[in-house]
Amino acid sequence: MPELSVGPQRWPVAPGSNLLDALNDAGLNVPYSCRAGSCHACMVRCVAGEPLDSTPGALTAAQRQAGWRLACQCRVTDDLEVALFDPRRDGLDAELIACDWLSAGVLRLRLRPERPLRYHAGQHLLLYSGVVARPYSIASLPQQDDFLEFHLDCRRPGAFIDRARSFQVGDHLRLGELRGGALHYDPDWQQRPLWLLAAGTGLAPLWGVLREALRQEHQGLIRLVHAVQEDGEYYLAEPLRALAAQYPQLEVEFHAPADLPSALSRLRLPSRQTQALVCGSPASVEAFSRRLFLAGLPRSQLLSDVFTGRA
Known part of the structure; x- marks a missing residue:
């Protein structure tokens, strides 16, 4: 049975145990969020030994060389000593x-x-x-x-x-x-229609992307859609409307849960060259993406970032 050690603490674990679970079961309180290898909240550094890593490409070569691993993606197969990330x-x-x-x-x-x-x-x-x-x-x-x-x-x-x-x-x-995140603005999109679809605080990264597009003098139509889970949570409505008044190529719209399905059904792409960025909960990203694909958007022209709650 392999042994896991952190500082002076050492204990046996079942072969193949998830490293994050083994650490937290021992009371070490390693933070985590997505458990999918995306958020990197559960990084630990391997001091001796090597776990079985299911997603080695999730970290850079320099990080892996320094011994960092994502605990949620690793299994303990042999004796392993790790040091926890200390903020x-x-x-x-x-x-x-x-x-x-x-x-x-x-x-x-x-x-x-x-x-x-x-x-x-x-x-x-x-x-x-x-x-x-x-x-x-x-x-x-x-x-x-x-x-x-x-x-x-x-x-x-x-x-x-x-x-x-x-x-x-x-x-x-x-x-x-x-x-890195999946969302960004590419200057090569400057002449293309740009659609930004957000649900809830999925608007946060798209607020930055929108302002970057305007800073780089994006020439194509920009359409921003903000959907909320509760009425009255259009938390950037005023600054977005101010930008729309300042930039004629920008259109903004807001949808409550009751009218969102109808609004999505009316989506029509202005061009096959449209670039779309989508962010929000898994269900909202799926709904946005499905409608865009039905409207004819090529899958290669959709970038999405999913906000997941703690597993």
């Missing part, structure tokens, strides 16, 4: 410079890291409050904002959300790994 040692400090409610259920955080981060619109980042971590999409734009902005859906309880509700300006958080 105080391995993370980046950031000060909370603004904390305000954009709606009854959406909390906006603005953080200033101790050193600038190089990122692009559409990426996401791990936020740590103590040892509690959660990945969030970045809503800010590096060329225009001197802070990192995040939109938190606070309608349901959660370990990080429960802490976030009491955050105050001047608090410090730690930043974990910056992730």
